[in-house]
Amino acid sequence: MSDKATVEKVCMIAGKIMLMSGAETHRVEDTMNRIAHSYGLKDAQSYATPTGINFSAGMTEINNFLRITKRPTNLHKIHEVNEISRQITGGELQLEDAYQCLKEVENKQAIYAPWLQVLAAALASGCFTIMFQGKWIDFLPALIAGGVGFAVMLGMDRLLEIRFLAEFIGAFFIGVSAYLLVDNGFGLEMDKVIIGGVMPLVPGLHITNAIRDLMAGHLLSGISKGIEATLTALAIGAGVSLIFTFV
Template identity: 40%
Template sequence: MLDQLEQLDRPDDSLDLKYVRKVFFVALNCGKTLMENGAETYRVEDTMERIAKHYGVENVQVFVATTVIILSMNDYGLSQQIRIITRNNNLEKVVNINELSRQIINGMPIADAKEAVNRISETRMFPLWLVVLFGGIAASMFLMMFNGSVKDLPITIFAGALGVLVTEWIQRYTKIKFFTEILAAFLIALFAVLYVRFGYGVNVDTIIIASVMPLVPGVPITNALRELIRGHFLAGSMKGIEAGLTAIAIGAGVGTVFLII
């Protein structure tokens, strides 16, 4: 009886409901993975719509904001809202989902697409030690770019790695936001000031600037501008505010050290 009612609610040329639910799953989880890892909202909406329409599902409505995704397939009575709680900048997953969407457009079966999106979404991020290591290396590169002294290189690598360690370690186990940037920037500035005052370093300003660069929200700032240009004012404003608060938190942590010492 239920199957008969479902058939009456849908057009005569409608697809099998089990098939549509698979399409719904793939589109929704592709969007969720993109949004959790630093993609722009217009990219998320476009990817979800293209996937659904490629598999023959029309009349698809997608609403994406910084913290929520709503997907509706109106002809089949399917609709779901999901919260985006975790937001990272893992662009590798964004690239993988983009590549998956291209494979879908080129003819990937829905069953294979479902397995692929599960595999991508369950992929773990880089290990903590590797993220911390390259945080220090990135800080050293910024020191060279800012014409810093070679004497400041050891503390810059250490401070940059320490800042990344503090932010990544705390955020992997808690949902505290902005306080981690304040603490990381405070420790960076503290070690930089002490290093120079004990006569080992040359320029405390260059050390601090280079060391906090791995913490600067470059991806959110870029995405916020791209969202505003595209006309997604809600998402652009939210991302811009988040990036601005992060920058303020970094400045507050550095400023506190200069007030104390």
Template identity: 40%
Template structure:
């Protein structure tokens, strides 16, 4: 293999890996296209053709290598990785790092990227639930019990989405748990209003990333990926709703 072919292979590999990481972690399509084109241009490719969809990427550059496909299989929300890819792309543009370093750091990104510690995520889930219950319903008495129920609901969501490979089951199960706990806490006299506790506690489960990205993708003209994400948001919202409705009907 000649040196230029090898270089072209590296450009394709780097751009495709960057694109896959960004889509996997919840970036909008326009940003992915923009970043991949910049990587190819900055690496010295004269032209590049891209086809980016929410389930896979197809990319070709001029030269002897053919077009390559990168499927996108899993989907999580880790906005830090998008920020890291963005930063690396900026560093590469001003030639602080070489293409080879860029590729290496992208390949190792999955193993070095760090989430917030688990206790902090628990605290965060509690602090989404409680304050929003107060903001929406002005019911200060139920603040603490909403924090607790929201935290337990989020633990259920976290564990199920980590160990069970069925999509939308986690939303459904944790909504059902939240409903049961809210009704139960009302029976024990800990909460004044079942409604307020449930409204606050489901807030950490709100599919914020798909909603926002769906709107942005449609506005940018990505008429396949935008509605696809909208369906994703709608189904998660429906799963939460069914979980709550099931509990309310039996109680």
């Protein structure tokens, strides 16, 4: 494998990890270009969208393309790639060492187990309910509803592999749980319980990335991420409202 081919693989792996972990497209392109420049590719060209990466060693070189289908949020992996990129630009990592470090990051499993994610989502739901001026008696119902909904969403996401549908079903279970708990005297304000319960599903990172990409001039990525965030919000709203059509 030639040095140029190795540099291309290093850049593609770095971009792949970052894009699949929820990074902004302009950050992905900047990281790939910095790595390429550090290893002597002065005219490297990179182009990223939410669903794919293009990279070439020069304006007239062969183009490398990688399709991205899954984009779970993993800020820890983004941080690790950023650290490796800084070491590369600082001249602290040889090409083969950088390739091995990135492969290790790529092969790492999720840093938090699903049960811990559900526990964190449940606790966050209760806290959000209090933050939105709910009563302390609503803390436990929101905790239960948020935990149930997030667990259902994770399970449906693995089963269906359609994120919007998984979030719709998760929000529906949040609505059902909130209704049953409040109706049986375990809470006072159903709206506060539901608001707190759905907060872990809200696409805050997608909205932030969409705005940052638009401000950086990446119009295609910014608009597509904005539409994705809007569809997610609609799925959550539809899932919650569905329960009220039956009661």
